Amino acid sequence: MKTLSSADADALDRELFSTCNFDVIQLMELAGFAVAMATLKQHKDDLSHGILIICGPGNNGGDGMVAARHLSLFGVTDITLYVPKQPKTDLYLRLIDQARQFGVTVTDDTSVLDRSYGVCMDAVFGFNFDPKGGIRAPYDSIIARMRDEAAVCYSKLVSIDVPSGWEVDVPADEQRKDVIRPNTLISLTAPKICADKFDGNHWVGGRFVPPAIRDKYGVHIDFGDDIVVKQ
Amino acid sequence: MKTLSSADADALDRELFSTCNFDVIQLMELAGFAVAMATLKQHKDDLSHGILIICGPGNNGGDGMVAARHLSLFGVTDITLYVPKQPKTDLYLRLIDQARQFGVTVTDDTSVLDRSYGVCMDAVFGFNFDPKGGIRAPYDSIIARMRDEAAVCYSKLVSIDVPSGWEVDVPADEQRKDVIRPNTLISLTAPKICADKFDGNHWVGGRFVPPAIRDKYGVHIDFGDDIVVKQ
Numbered sequence: 186m187k188t189l190s191s192a193d194a195d196a197l198d199r200e201l202f203s204t205c206n207f208d209v210i211q212l213m214e215l216a217g218f219a220v221a222m223a224t225l226k227q228h229k230d231d232l233s234h235g236i237l238i239i240c241g242p243g244n245n246g247g248d249g250m251v252a253a254r255h256l257s258l259f260g261v262t263d264i265t266l267y268v269p270k271q272p273k274t275d276l277y278l279r280l281i282d283q284a285r286q287f288g289v290t291v292t293d294d295t296s297v298l299d300r301s302y303g304v305c306m307d308a309v310f311g312f313n314f315d316p317k318g319g320i321r322a323p324y325d326s327i328i329a330r331m332r333d334e335a336a337v338c339y340s341k342l343v344s345i346d347v348p349s350g351w352e353v354d355v356p357a358d359e360q361r362k363d364v365i366r367p368n369t370l371i372s373l374t375a376p377k378i379c380a381d382k383f384d385g386n387h388w389v390g391g392r393f394v395p396p397a398i399r400d401k402y403g404v405h406i407d408f409g410d411d412i413v414v415k416q
Numbered sequence: 417m418k419t420l421s422s423a424d425a426d427a428l429d430r431e432l433f434s435t436c437n438f439d440v441i442q443l444m445e446l447a448g449f450a451v452a453m454a455t456l457k458q459h460k461d462d463l464s465h466g467i468l469i470i471c472g473p474g475n476n477g478g479d480g481m482v483a484a485r486h487l488s489l490f491g492v493t494d495i496t497l498y499v500p501k502q503p504k505t506d507l508y509l510r511l512i513d514q515a516r517q518f519g520v521t522v523t524d525d526t527s528v529l530d531r532s533y534g535v536c537m538d539a540v541f542g543f544n545f546d547p548k549g550g551i552r553a554p555y556d557s558i559i560a561r562m563r564d565e566a567a568v569c570y571s572k573l574v575s576i577d578v579p580s581g582w583e584v585d586v587p588a589d590e591q592r593k594d595v596i597r598p599n600t601l602i603s604l605t606a607p608k609i610c611a612d613k614f615d616g617n618h619w620v621g622g623r624f625v626p627p628a629i630r631d632k633y634g635v636h637i638d639f640g641d642d643i644v645v646k647q
Contacts, residue, residue: 211441214446279439392489
C-alpha cells in the first residue's frame with residue numbers, strides 16, 4: 186500500500202486547489218460524502234444506536250459536518266455534531282446550518298461525550314496536525330475522552346483521514362501507547378504513513394485526484410465503480 | 417410518481433440556496449456525480465464507445481461538466497465536452513478547467529456532432545427553459561442534430577433533468593412530435609411533469625433535499641443506500 190508523508194499530503198492538497206482549480210467546498214462535499222458512505226458500509230448496525238461526530242477546527246471537522254448531513258440522508262436518525270469551538274469561517278457556519286436542517290443536533294456541550302453512541306466519529310485533526318508540539322485545549326481532553334470511552338460509551342470509533350493525536354509520519358504499530366485506537370480509519374485522497382500497519386478496518390475515499398497528480402505522487406487507488414474502497 | 421411543475425421546481429431550487437444555505441458548487445457537484453453514476457449504471461457498455469456531452473449556458477450545462485469529470489474517474493476514457501458558447505462565469509470556467517485535467521476533451525467545434533459516440537448526453541437546458549418562446553441559436557440547430565443523429569451517430573441519448581426543448585409542464589406522451597427522444601432521463605431533485613409517461617429509462621438523482629422541503633413539496637424519493645435510483 187502506497188502511503189503519503191504529511192509533507193507530500195500537504196503538497197498534493199495544495200495542488201488540488203492551485204493546479205486543479207478546485208474549491209474547498211467541492212472537495213469537502215465529496216470527502217464528507219465518502220466518509221458517510223464508508224461509515225454506512227462498515228457500521229450500518231452500529232449507526233442505528235446513534236453517532237457522535239466530534240469536529241475539530243479545520244478541514245477534518247468540515248468533513249465531519251458534511252458527513253453528518255449525508256448520514257442523515259442515508260436514514261441515520263440520531264446524529265450529534267459536537268463542535269466544541271465556535272467556527273469563525275463562513276464555510277463551517279454554513280455546513281453546520283445545513284446539517285441542522287437535516288435534523289442533526291449541533292452542540293458545544295461537553296456532556297454529549299458521556300452519552301452512549303453506536304459510533305463516535307473522530308473528525309478532530311487531519312494530516313496537517315503534528316501532536317509533537319502538544320495538543321491544545323479543549324482538544325487534549327476531548328481526545329483523551331475518545332480514547333478512554335471507546336468501547337465504554339462508544340461501540341465503535343471511526344477516524345477521518347488520520348486518528349487524532351497520532352503522528353502522521355509514523356506507522357500505526359509505532360505510535361505512542363496512549364493514543365486513541367479507532368476501529369475504522371477512512372483515509373482521504375490516499376493513506377498517510379500512519380495508516381501503514383493499521384490493524385482495524387481501513388477504507389479509502391476521496392475520488393477526485395486527476396491523473397497527472399496521481400502519477401506524480403504514485404497514488405493509484407482502484408475504486409472500481411464506487412466512491413470508497415476497503416483496503 | 418410525484419412530479420413537480422416548473423414553478424414548484426424553481427421555488428424548491430431557490431429554497432435550497434436561501435433557506436438551506438447551499439452553495440451552487442456544492443449541489444452541482446452532487447448532481448453531476450449522480451448523473452455520472454446513473455449513466456454508468458445504465459450505459460456502461462455504451463460508454464466504452466465514448467460520450468459526447470453537450471453543454472448549455474446554465475446549470476444543466478454545469479451538471480454536464482461535473483458529470484464529465486466523474487465519468488473520467490469511473491474509467492471512461494473518451495469524453496468530449498462540447499461547449500458551443502464560451503461561458504462567462506467563473507464557476508463554469510473552473511469546471512471546464514477541472515474536466516480538462518481529467519483528460520476530457522473540451523471544444524466549441526461543431527464537427528464533434530458528426531462523430532460517432534456510444535452516448536450523447538443532453539446537458540443543454542433544464543427546468544427553467546421554456547421552449548414556447550422559441551429556441552435561440554446555436555441551441556436550436558444543436559437540439560435538432562441531437563434529435564436527427566440519435567440512433568445514427570449516437571447509440572444512446574441521455575438527458576439531464578429535462579429533455580432539452582421539451583415543455584416542462586407537459587407529460588412525455590403529449591410533447592410535440594418533433595422533439596428529441598432520449599433513451600434515458602436523469603431527473604434531479606425530483607421528476608418534473610414532463611417525466612410523467614416517459615417511456616425510456618428513468619433515473620432520479622440529487623440526494624440533497626432536507627426533510628422540511630421534502631415534506632413541503634411532497635418529494636419523497638427512496639434512494640436506499642445509493643445516490644441514484646431507477647424508477
